Amino acid sequence: MKGKKVFWALGSLVLVLSAVWLLAQPDPQAKVDCEAIARKLVTQCAAVQEGEMIYIEGGSKDFQLLEDIVVNVRKVGGYPLVSFGSDRLTRRWWTEVPEKYDTQSREPWVKLWNLFSAGIFVSYNEDEAVLADIPAQRFAAVGKANAVIDETLQKSNFRAINLGNGLYPTVQLAQRYGLSKDELARIFWDCVNIDYAELQKTCEAVKSVIAAGNEVRITHANGTDFKVRIAGRPVLFSDGVISAEDIKKGYAACQVWLPAGEVYVTPIAGTAEGKIVIDRNFLQGEEITGMTMVFKAGKLVSMSAKSGLERVKAFYDAAGEGKDEFAFVDIGVNPKLGEGPGSRILNYVMAGMITIGIGNNVWAGGSIAMPYAFQGYLPGGTLTVDKKPLIKNGKLIR
DSSP, X not given: OOOXXXXXXXXXXXXXXXXGGGGOOOOOOOOOOHHHHHHIIIIIISOOOTTOEEEEEEOGGGHHHHHHHHHHHHHTTOEEEEEEOOHHHHHHHHHTSOGGGGGSOOHHHHHHHTTEEEEEEEOOOOOTTTTTTSOHHHHHHHHHHHHHHHHHHHHTTOEEEEEOTXXXXXXXXXXXXXXXXXXXXXXXXXXXXSOHHHHHHHHXXXXXXXXXXXXXXXXXXXXXXXXXXXXXXXXXXXOSOOOXXXXXXXXXXXXXXXXXXXXXXXOOTTOOEEEEEEEEEEETTEEEEEEEEEEETTEEEEEEOSBOHHHHHHHHHHOOTTTTBEEEEEEEOBTTSSSGGGTTOOOTTBTTOEEEEEEOOGGGTOSOOOSOEEEEEOTTOEEEETTEEEEETTEEOO
């Protein structure tokens, strides 16, 4: 399974000359100031410096934005390199390339990634089910082979800006949440264009509560009752900006997801206990309903669901050591997403959203380094830190 923060898990490094973009036609999904967005991504979010090589990835629908990113990287003396992606390319990569190459040495790519200081990744996938028929064992094999790339980026404190964060406007995603694509695009860009200084203050306030705590408890009317100890664990957040202080802290602090607005903590190993019920989730476009996860001594000991469990189990069974470890608690703090037309959206950054996960948590400052990850959302949940509410019935308390 492709984990939320492991953006290179598929290994699709198809580099193209910028001239290829001349053949592409942008998708008029939203009227945005691409130049302003590109300038913010390059100078404020990624903090690109003169002399750095910057990897840029996106699809044809964002032709203008990608052009603007390239130019803005050069404006500060950086060296941009563009990679092209699409559902069609992804599909052919997995169905036409012989399976024996899934585990081929990644050494040439390791050498290439060592050249880059940062990357700006613009989501391009349109169809979540484009690889739904590919056996889970192949994803596990590719993820294992790509581990050396992950390790390389972690050691080099690679800075990553990911524009999308599970909310990038597509027809499929808009229909899921009862919105038009234009409505979803407006919500998305409103969330991206939030005042980062104010968002940082919110993130800092939530972080201070968690950092001072010993135990997190999560409850919900759906039967969720779960607790985990966090005393002494690092608390990180994605506020849309990579600062000089973040760079000093290292890799986990240098990962940004836009829209921003998440505060997250990894657990003390072996302390997760209780039951978590995920009412609604999705995997490769398939809906999962009524999923129940039971944890004992920090590990997942059982999972069940009313529907959609088969694909989840396939990925879980194919994964390696660490797949059963409770990985993180993520709290959404972006006030632009919540009430109104976007209230049905399931996303990490929604103010008052609680997200939990198993598997990979290196991105959050943890030590579970593996390609597998699975996460679920608890909208309307209550989260307390040492019995004091931080989120009550889905409402963030500040």
